[in-house]
Amino acid sequence: MTSTQAVAAPPLPPAAPRRHESSASWRLTDRLGLAFAWFLGVLFCAITAAIVLYLFVQGIRYLRPSLLVTNPTAGFSENQTGGFFDPLMDTVVIAVMSMAIAVPLGVAIAVWLSEFGRPAALARVVESTVEMLAGTPSILLALFGTLLFEAPWLGFLSRTSGTVVFGRSFFAAAAMLSLLALPLVVTSVREGLQAIPSHVREASYAVGKTKATTTRRVLLPAARPSVMTGSMLGLGRVIGDTAIVVLLLGNTVTNDPSGSAPILSLLRGTGSTLTSYVYYNAPTGDGDQPGKAYAAAFVLLLLVLALNLGVDIVGRRGRDLRWSS
Amino acid sequence: MHDDVLIDDERPVDPDRRAELMLGALVCVVVGLVLAMFVFVLHEAWPSFAHNGLHWFGTGGNVDNQIDAIYTSGDNATRAVYTFHAWPLIWSTILIVGGAVILALVCSLFVAVFIVEFAPGWMRAVLGPVVRLLAMVPSVVYGLIGVLVLVPFINNNLISEHAKASVTPIITLDGYSLLAAVVILAVMIAPLMIAIFVDGIRAVPRGWLEGSLALGVNPWRTIWKVGVRTARPALIAGTVLATARGIGEAVMLSMISGSVGFAPNPADGLVFIYEPSRPIAATIIDNIDQLTSPPMRHTLYALGAVLLFSAAMLSFAGWAAKQPLRRYGVLA
Numbered sequence: 273m274t275s276t277q278a279v280a281a282p283p284l285p286p287a288a289p290r291r292h293e294s295s296a297s298w299r300l301t302d303r304l305g306l307a308f309a310w311f312l313g314v315l316f317c318a319i320t321a322a323i324v325l326y327l328f329v330q331g332i333r334y335l336r337p338s339l340l341v342t343n344p345t346a347g348f349s350e351n352q353t354g355g356f357f358d359p360l361m362d363t364v365v366i367a368v369m370s371m372a373i374a375v376p377l378g379v380a381i382a383v384w385l386s387e388f389g390r391p392a393a394l395a396r397v398v399e400s401t402v403e404m405l406a407g408t409p410s411i412l413l414a415l416f417g418t419l420l421f422e423a424p425w426l427g428f429l430s431r432t433s434g435t436v437v438f439g440r441s442f443f444a445a446a447a448m449l450s451l452l453a454l455p456l457v458v459t460s461v462r463e464g465l466q467a468i469p470s471h472v473r474e475a476s477y478a479v480g481k482t483k484a485t486t487t488r489r490v491l492l493p494a495a496r497p498s499v500m501t502g503s504m505l506g507l508g509r510v511i512g513d514t515a516i517v518v519l520l521l522g523n524t525v526t527n528d529p530s531g532s533a534p535i536l537s538l539l540r541g542t543g544s545t546l547t548s549y550v551y552y553n554a555p556t557g558d559g560d561q562p563g564k565a566y567a568a569a570f571v572l573l574l575l576v577l578a579l580n581l582g583v584d585i586v587g588r589r590g591r592d593l594r595w596s597s
Numbered sequence: 598m599h600d601d602v603l604i605d606d607e608r609p610v611d612p613d614r615r616a617e618l619m620l621g622a623l624v625c626v627v628v629g630l631v632l633a634m635f636v637f638v639l640h641e642a643w644p645s646f647a648h649n650g651l652h653w654f655g656t657g658g659n660v661d662n663q664i665d666a667i668y669t670s671g672d673n674a675t676r677a678v679y680t681f682h683a684w685p686l687i688w689s690t691i692l693i694v695g696g697a698v699i700l701a702l703v704c705s706l707f708v709a710v711f712i713v714e715f716a717p718g719w720m721r722a723v724l725g726p727v728v729r730l731l732a733m734v735p736s737v738v739y740g741l742i743g744v745l746v747l748v749p750f751i752n753n754n755l756i757s758e759h760a761k762a763s764v765t766p767i768i769t770l771d772g773y774s775l776l777a778a779v780v781i782l783a784v785m786i787a788p789l790m791i792a793i794f795v796d797g798i799r800a801v802p803r804g805w806l807e808g809s810l811a812l813g814v815n816p817w818r819t820i821w822k823v824g825v826r827t828a829r830p831a832l833i834a835g836t837v838l839a840t841a842r843g844i845g846e847a848v849m850l851s852m853i854s855g856s857v858g859f860a861p862n863p864a865d866g867l868v869f870i871y872e873p874s875r876p877i878a879a880t881i882i883d884n885i886d887q888l889t890s891p892p893m894r895h896t897l898y899a900l901g902a903v904l905l906f907s908a909a910m911l912s913f914a915g916w917a918a919k920q921p922l923r924r925y926g927v928l929a
Contacts, residue, residue: 295815295817297815298815298817302815302817302818305707305817306715306817308707309707309708309710309711309715310711310715312704312707312708312711313707313708313711313712313716313720313724316704316708316724316727316728316731316787317723317724317727319731319784320727320730320731323731323734323738323742324730326742326746327738327742377623377627380620380623380624381620381623381624381627383620384617384620384621384623384624385624388617388620388621390617394621394624394625397628398624398627398628400912400916401627401628401631403912403916404631404908404909404912405631406838407837407838407841407842407908407911407912408631408634408841408845408905408908409841409842409844409845409846409847409878409904409905409908410845410847411845411847411878411881411882411901411904412634412638412845412901412904412905412908413634415638415881415897415898415901416633416634416637416638418888419637419638419641420633420637451630454627482611482612482613483613483616484612484613484615484616485612487616505733508733511735512733512734512735512736512737513735514735514736514737514847514848515847515848515878515882518848518882518885519882519885547735547737547848548737550737550738550741551737551740551848551852554737554740554741554744554745554852555744555745556744556851556852556856562745565741566741566745569737569738569741572735572737572738573734573738576730576733576734576735577730579733580726580729580730580733583729584726
């Protein structure tokens with residue numbers, strides 16, 4: 273190996289800085305370390321492949337088209353318990369509602385942090401708040417949401433009986449889930465805004481635009497890929513979360529509207545999403561229908577795979593639009 | 598504030614000023630909401646802490662029986678029971694999260710180094726999406742796989758009859774165990790660590806690594822002694838985030854950990870990794886139907902307050918650990 277290199281040795285172009293030299297000359301411990309790194313890297317891929325393949329196999333075994341259009345019913349066997357039309361629809365409703373809160377709010381916070389950020393003390397507080405929020409367990413947001421939405425003045429957002437506010441509704445769940453997605457949106461958008469060189473801003477100021485107009489017409493369009501990335505990462509967390517849904521969406525197996533107004537009653541009522549459906553139907557849950565749980569988990573995995581692909585595509589497009597410095 | 602009034606009097610409102618104030622108000626609302634979370638949760642938790650004092654964190658009695666007593670005492674208005682000793686739950690959280698974080702930290706470091714420096718191009722192209730996919734898989738899916746695959750496997754293949762017999766008077770071993778919880782939790786939090794570690798190690802200036810290579814140090818040593826060391830703030834940030842996620846993981850752990858208020862005892866020997874337990878977050882979600890009973894409600898919020906305090910402390914520790922490194926201009 274070394275001898276052929278010594279003979280042939282054409283000088284490598286400097287454009288290829290990666291060294292693929294042999295590790296034969298290293299100490300044994302270093303070589304073992306490298307082998308271990310290889311092993312872990314391959315193991316990681318194998319675990320992922322195993323999870324995805326296993327869920328695909330089980331999903332194809334248990335998923336019937338009829339499951340997607342029928343509602344869950346009470347029963348004791350897989351034939352009787354129906355499908356998961358309501359959980360699937362509720363997942364979509366919850367995702368749309370919470371992103372409708374999280375994206376504008378996240379973009380606003382990111383713009384304030386990156387473009388204004390005065391007074392500096394407040395900016396530091398906001399930064400650590402966002403960081404804190406990223407580390408806050410979702411079960412705590414759920415507990416906090418229970419307290420918040422049981423307050424009498426928020427009673428119009430959920431079911432009430434007399435003076436008792438039930439505090440569990442689509443509104444409550446979506447509001448708390450948006451807090452879960454918020455840090456991801458803020459971080460991503462902020463990075464996107466900071467990557468825009470200052471001469472772009474200065475060019476806009478030079479033609480007489482105000483800071484607000486510059487942000488709206490120049491900076492935000494330029495940061496669109498990072499807004500998309502942040503939203504999709506946030507969406508991934510929203511549709512993957514179970515604790516908030518179990519607590520704040522009421523975890524009724526089918527939709528249970530409250531009141532008579534057509535759409536509002538649904539949103540004030542309770543329901544369940546795919547994640548809480550899986551939780552309910554797992555052997556440890558009350559439903560205990562593993563076949564149904566596998567089918568729903570498979571649909572959930574497909575959603576996540578689609579989101580992952582979306583992040584990839586947006587990331588690639590964002591790379592094409594890099595600023596020349 | 599006085600400036601605003603003067604400007605309002607003299608000329609039309611500056612659109613920038615208006616935008617800044619509106620965004621600032623919005624930001625303040627979010628900060629206020631997070632502050633309110635602390636106040637609300639601690640306020641709701643206070644009766645439980647007040648009745649138990651520091652014994653709240655101690656041992657004594659069966660925690661599941663205590664929970665039952667607290668819950669049923671909510672029905673009769675005469676006397677609420679608050680006696681609660683949470684040590685088995687805290688110990689379970691420490692064991693599961695500690696084990697998973699250590700396991701994930703070691704693996705993630707090697708994988709991150711591998712991705713940055715040693716993986717061939719095709720391998721890197723595969724590992725990137727794989728890490729992101731694993732990070733996005735919902736925890737309930739991990740839980741389902743754990744319950745239906747890993748737990749039966751442990752029960753059938755790893756726990757011997759002898760091991761089961763050795764702890765029979767105290768606890769039954771059926772596969773729902775520390776081991777299953779640690780393994781699945783490690784798979785769950787490793788991608789978070791890897792993503793942050795890779796970013797951190799990539800941000801190390803190329804020249805520093807080249808300098809080490811020029812001195813004749815081999816690439817493996819170089820990346821560990823220079824790259825990983827320089828990326829320490831990223832290592833801390835990733836570990837803190839992963840620990841916070843692990844402590845707060847309720848659903849998956851309530852499915853896999855066994856959901857028994859039992860403190861696994863290392864004195865049992867190696868069997869103890871097969872013993873079931875139940876961490877704090879899983880306790881909250883398991884007993885969530887009991888929020889209707891006032892004393893139980895206070896107890897559950899007290900458990901939540903402990904989680905909130907741990908998350909805040911982790912966040913603070915991460916920040917504090919980064920400070921001395923800032924001096925050297927390391928901003929990873």
